[in-house]
Amino acid sequence: MPHVDLDEIAGLALDLDDIDDAVRRHVESCADCSAVLASLTEARALAGEGPLVPPPDHVRDRVMAHVHRSDEDRQQGAVEGGVAQPIPLPVSGDARRPSRRRVPAWAAGLAAGVALVAGLGIGRLTVGDPERPEAIDPTPSATPSATVVAAAALTALDSDAPRGEASAVRSDDTVTLRVRASELGDEDGFHEVWLINVDGTRMVALGVLTPGDIGEFDVPQGVIDEGYRIVDISVEPDDGDPTHSGVSLARGELT
Numbered sequence: 001m002p003h004v005d006l007d008e009i010a011g012l013a014l015d016l017d018d019i020d021d022a023v024r025r026h027v028e029s030c031a032d033c034s035a036v037l038a039s040l041t042e043a044r045a046l047a048g049e050g051p052l053v054p055p056p057d058h059v060r061d062r063v064m065a066h067v068h069r070s071d072e073d074r075q076q077g078a079v080e081g082g083v084a085q086p087i088p089l090p091v092s093g094d095a096r097r098p099s100r101r102r103v104p105a106w107a108a109g110l111a112a113g114v115a116l117v118a119g120l121g122i123g124r125l126t127v128g129d130p131e132r133p134e135a136i137d138p139t140p141s142a143t144p145s146a147t148v149v150a151a152a153a154l155t156a157l158d159s160d161a162p163r164g165e166a167s168a169v170r171s172d173d174t175v176t177l178r179v180r181a182s183e184l185g186d187e188d189g190f191h192e193v194w195l196i197n198v199d200g201t202r203m204v205a206l207g208v209l210t211p212g213d214i215g216e217f218d219v220p221q222g223v224i225d226e227g228y229r230i231v232d233i234s235v236e237p238d239d240g241d242p243t244h245s246g247v248s249l250a251r252g253e254l255t
Contacts, residue, residue, distance in 0.1 A: 152231050
Protein backbone atom coordinates (compact mmCIF):
# COMPACT_ATOMS: atom_id res chain seq x y z
CA MET A 1 0.00 0.00 0.00
CA PRO A 2 1.19 3.62 -0.51
CA HIS A 3 2.38 5.70 2.42
CA VAL A 4 -0.42 6.40 4.88
CA ASP A 5 -1.74 9.90 5.55
CA LEU A 6 -0.19 12.02 8.28
CA ASP A 7 -3.49 12.15 10.15
CA GLU A 8 -3.46 8.35 10.45
CA ILE A 9 0.12 8.36 11.75
CA ALA A 10 -0.88 11.15 14.12
CA GLY A 11 -3.72 8.96 15.35
CA LEU A 12 -1.20 6.24 16.20
CA ALA A 13 0.94 8.77 18.06
CA LEU A 14 -2.12 9.87 20.01
CA ASP A 15 -3.01 6.24 20.86
CA LEU A 16 -6.38 6.42 19.12
CA ASP A 17 -8.04 2.99 18.99
CA ASP A 18 -9.90 3.39 15.69
CA ILE A 19 -6.85 3.14 13.43
CA ASP A 20 -7.16 0.47 10.76
CA ASP A 21 -4.99 -2.62 11.25
CA ALA A 22 -3.65 -2.27 7.72
CA VAL A 23 -2.35 1.18 8.61
CA ARG A 24 -0.64 -0.19 11.71
CA ARG A 25 0.99 -2.98 9.71
CA HIS A 26 2.21 -0.56 7.05
CA VAL A 27 3.74 1.82 9.59
CA GLU A 28 5.48 -1.10 11.34
CA SER A 29 7.01 -2.29 8.06
CA CYS A 30 7.77 1.10 6.43
CA ALA A 31 10.96 2.84 7.56
CA ASP A 32 9.76 6.30 6.46
CA CYS A 33 6.37 6.07 8.17
CA SER A 34 7.95 4.55 11.27
CA ALA A 35 10.36 7.48 11.48
CA VAL A 36 7.50 9.97 11.24
CA LEU A 37 5.59 8.10 13.96
CA ALA A 38 8.66 8.14 16.20
CA SER A 39 9.02 11.90 15.74
CA LEU A 40 5.35 12.52 16.46
CA THR A 41 5.40 10.27 19.53
CA GLU A 42 8.45 12.05 20.91
CA ALA A 43 6.89 15.42 20.15
CA ARG A 44 3.73 14.45 21.98
CA ALA A 45 5.75 13.53 25.06
CA LEU A 46 7.70 16.80 24.90
CA ALA A 47 4.53 18.84 24.53
CA GLY A 48 3.16 17.53 27.84
CA GLU A 49 -0.45 17.76 28.85
CA GLY A 50 -1.04 21.47 28.27
CA PRO A 51 -4.48 22.59 27.07
CA LEU A 52 -5.18 22.56 23.34
CA VAL A 53 -6.41 25.73 21.71
CA PRO A 54 -7.38 26.45 18.09
CA PRO A 55 -5.33 28.74 15.84
CA PRO A 56 -6.51 32.36 15.84
CA ASP A 57 -9.40 32.92 13.42
CA HIS A 58 -7.77 36.02 11.94
CA VAL A 59 -4.64 34.05 11.05
CA ARG A 60 -6.69 31.33 9.36
CA ASP A 61 -8.73 33.95 7.46
CA ARG A 62 -5.59 35.67 6.22
CA VAL A 63 -4.04 32.41 5.08
CA MET A 64 -7.20 31.40 3.23
CA ALA A 65 -7.27 34.80 1.53
CA HIS A 66 -3.62 34.26 0.62
CA VAL A 67 -4.34 30.82 -0.83
CA HIS A 68 -7.37 31.98 -2.84
CA ARG A 69 -5.51 34.95 -4.26
CA SER A 70 -2.46 32.79 -5.03
CA ASP A 71 -4.69 30.28 -6.87
CA GLU A 72 -6.10 33.11 -8.99
CA ASP A 73 -2.59 34.31 -9.80
CA ARG A 74 -1.49 30.79 -10.71
CA GLN A 75 -4.39 30.48 -13.13
CA GLN A 76 -3.56 33.87 -14.63
CA GLY A 77 0.11 32.91 -14.81
CA ALA A 78 -0.78 29.70 -16.64
CA VAL A 79 -2.65 31.74 -19.26
CA GLU A 80 0.15 34.25 -19.65
CA GLY A 81 2.93 31.70 -19.39
CA GLY A 82 4.34 33.25 -16.22
CA VAL A 83 4.84 32.09 -12.65
CA ALA A 84 2.59 33.46 -9.93
CA GLN A 85 4.36 35.16 -7.05
CA PRO A 86 3.33 34.89 -3.40
CA ILE A 87 0.63 37.41 -2.50
CA PRO A 88 1.27 39.27 0.79
CA LEU A 89 -1.52 39.60 3.31
CA PRO A 90 -2.42 42.85 5.08
CA VAL A 91 -0.88 43.51 8.46
CA SER A 92 -3.29 44.22 11.28
CA GLY A 93 -2.97 44.76 15.00
CA ASP A 94 -0.25 46.38 17.04
CA ALA A 95 3.15 45.28 15.79
CA ARG A 96 4.97 46.84 18.75
CA ARG A 97 5.00 44.02 21.25
CA PRO A 98 7.25 42.98 24.17
CA SER A 99 9.77 40.13 24.12
CA ARG A 100 8.79 36.50 23.50
CA ARG A 101 8.71 33.25 25.43
CA ARG A 102 11.46 30.70 24.99
CA VAL A 103 11.81 29.07 21.57
CA PRO A 104 9.59 26.03 21.16
CA ALA A 105 11.75 23.08 20.10
CA TRP A 106 11.04 21.55 16.68
CA ALA A 107 9.65 18.44 18.33
CA ALA A 108 7.20 20.55 20.27
CA GLY A 109 6.23 22.38 17.12
CA LEU A 110 5.70 19.04 15.43
CA ALA A 111 3.48 18.04 18.32
CA ALA A 112 1.26 20.94 17.34
CA GLY A 113 1.12 19.38 13.90
CA VAL A 114 0.09 16.07 15.48
CA ALA A 115 -2.78 17.73 17.29
CA LEU A 116 -3.78 19.73 14.24
CA VAL A 117 -3.89 16.86 11.75
CA ALA A 118 -5.90 14.91 14.33
CA GLY A 119 -8.42 17.76 14.49
CA LEU A 120 -7.57 18.79 18.05
CA GLY A 121 -6.14 22.28 17.49
CA ILE A 122 -2.77 23.75 18.37
CA GLY A 123 -1.33 22.58 21.66
CA ARG A 124 1.15 24.21 23.98
CA LEU A 125 4.40 24.41 22.07
CA THR A 126 6.59 25.78 24.84
CA VAL A 127 9.17 23.47 26.37
CA GLY A 128 11.18 24.32 29.47
CA ASP A 129 11.69 27.64 31.24
CA PRO A 130 10.11 30.45 29.15
CA GLU A 131 12.88 32.99 29.39
CA ARG A 132 15.31 33.03 26.49
CA PRO A 133 15.21 31.51 23.00
CA GLU A 134 17.54 28.64 22.34
CA ALA A 135 20.54 29.44 20.20
CA ILE A 136 20.48 28.20 16.63
CA ASP A 137 23.63 27.91 14.59
CA PRO A 138 23.20 30.64 11.95
CA THR A 139 25.73 29.05 9.58
CA PRO A 140 24.01 26.82 7.01
CA SER A 141 25.53 23.37 6.97
CA ALA A 142 27.35 22.79 3.73
CA THR A 143 27.16 19.25 2.38
CA PRO A 144 28.05 18.14 -1.15
CA SER A 145 24.81 16.15 -1.46
CA ALA A 146 22.48 19.00 -0.41
CA THR A 147 19.75 19.73 -2.95
CA VAL A 148 17.23 22.55 -2.88
CA VAL A 149 13.81 20.94 -3.33
CA ALA A 150 11.65 24.05 -2.79
CA ALA A 151 12.16 27.77 -2.26
CA ALA A 152 10.16 30.82 -1.29
CA ALA A 153 10.75 34.53 -1.70
CA LEU A 154 9.66 36.21 1.53
CA THR A 155 7.89 39.54 1.23
CA ALA A 156 6.28 42.04 3.54
CA LEU A 157 2.54 41.61 4.00
CA ASP A 158 1.67 45.26 3.40
CA SER A 159 3.75 45.65 0.24
CA ASP A 160 5.87 43.72 -2.25
CA ALA A 161 9.05 44.69 -0.40
CA PRO A 162 11.47 41.74 -0.16
CA ARG A 163 12.03 40.33 3.31
CA GLY A 164 14.47 37.52 2.58
CA GLU A 165 14.20 33.96 1.41
CA ALA A 166 13.56 30.43 2.58
CA SER A 167 14.55 27.12 1.05
CA ALA A 168 13.91 23.46 1.78
CA VAL A 169 17.18 21.60 1.34
CA ARG A 170 17.46 17.82 1.23
CA SER A 171 20.66 16.16 2.40
CA ASP A 172 20.57 12.38 2.55
CA ASP A 173 17.33 11.59 4.43
CA THR A 174 16.94 15.00 6.07
CA VAL A 175 15.05 18.07 4.85
CA THR A 176 16.14 21.36 6.40
CA LEU A 177 14.25 24.62 6.09
CA ARG A 178 16.80 27.42 5.82
CA VAL A 179 15.51 30.91 6.50
CA ARG A 180 17.45 34.10 5.90
CA ALA A 181 15.26 37.13 6.56
CA SER A 182 15.96 40.85 6.37
CA GLU A 183 14.34 44.20 7.09
CA LEU A 184 11.93 42.76 9.66
CA GLY A 185 11.92 45.95 11.71
CA ASP A 186 12.89 46.67 15.29
CA GLU A 187 9.70 45.68 17.10
CA ASP A 188 10.26 44.20 20.54
CA GLY A 189 9.83 40.43 20.56
CA PHE A 190 11.20 37.28 19.00
CA HIS A 191 10.93 36.48 15.30
CA GLU A 192 9.30 33.05 15.16
CA VAL A 193 9.10 30.83 12.07
CA TRP A 194 5.96 28.87 11.24
CA LEU A 195 4.83 26.52 8.49
CA ILE A 196 1.18 27.13 7.63
CA ASN A 197 -0.85 24.61 5.66
CA VAL A 198 -2.35 25.88 2.43
CA ASP A 199 -5.79 24.89 3.74
CA GLY A 200 -5.50 27.77 6.21
CA THR A 201 -6.50 25.70 9.25
CA ARG A 202 -3.23 24.14 10.45
CA MET A 203 0.17 25.47 11.41
CA VAL A 204 3.39 24.22 12.93
CA ALA A 205 5.83 26.32 14.97
CA LEU A 206 9.46 25.66 14.02
CA GLY A 207 11.38 27.98 16.35
CA VAL A 208 12.87 31.47 16.37
CA LEU A 209 15.51 33.12 14.26
CA THR A 210 18.91 33.97 15.70
CA PRO A 211 20.18 37.55 15.84
CA GLY A 212 20.64 38.45 12.21
CA ASP A 213 17.33 36.71 11.42
CA ILE A 214 18.85 33.46 10.22
CA GLY A 215 17.78 29.95 11.16
CA GLU A 216 17.73 26.29 10.14
CA PHE A 217 14.98 23.84 11.08
CA ASP A 218 14.70 20.12 10.32
CA VAL A 219 11.31 19.28 8.80
CA PRO A 220 9.96 15.85 7.77
CA GLN A 221 9.39 15.81 4.00
CA GLY A 222 5.90 14.45 4.64
CA VAL A 223 4.93 17.64 6.44
CA ILE A 224 5.72 19.73 3.36
CA ASP A 225 4.04 17.17 1.10
CA GLU A 226 0.88 17.45 3.22
CA GLY A 227 0.61 21.14 2.33
CA TYR A 228 2.65 22.91 5.01
CA ARG A 229 4.28 25.16 2.42
CA ILE A 230 3.59 28.72 3.59
CA VAL A 231 6.60 30.06 5.49
CA ASP A 232 5.52 32.73 7.97
CA ILE A 233 7.64 34.91 10.26
CA SER A 234 5.80 36.50 13.16
CA VAL A 235 6.83 38.79 16.00
CA GLU A 236 5.88 37.18 19.30
CA PRO A 237 5.53 38.66 22.80
CA ASP A 238 6.53 37.06 26.08
CA ASP A 239 2.90 36.62 27.12
CA GLY A 240 2.83 32.89 27.85
CA ASP A 241 0.59 32.26 24.84
CA PRO A 242 2.10 29.62 22.50
CA THR A 243 -0.19 30.43 19.58
CA HIS A 244 0.56 32.76 16.67
CA SER A 245 0.39 36.40 17.74
CA GLY A 246 -1.45 37.38 14.57
CA VAL A 247 1.32 39.83 13.63
CA SER A 248 3.21 38.50 10.60
CA LEU A 249 6.23 40.36 9.29
CA ALA A 250 7.00 38.23 6.22
CA ARG A 251 5.50 35.37 4.30
CA GLY A 252 6.12 33.27 1.21
CA GLU A 253 5.08 29.92 -0.25
CA LEU A 254 7.51 27.11 -0.94
CA THR A 255 7.31 26.02 -4.57
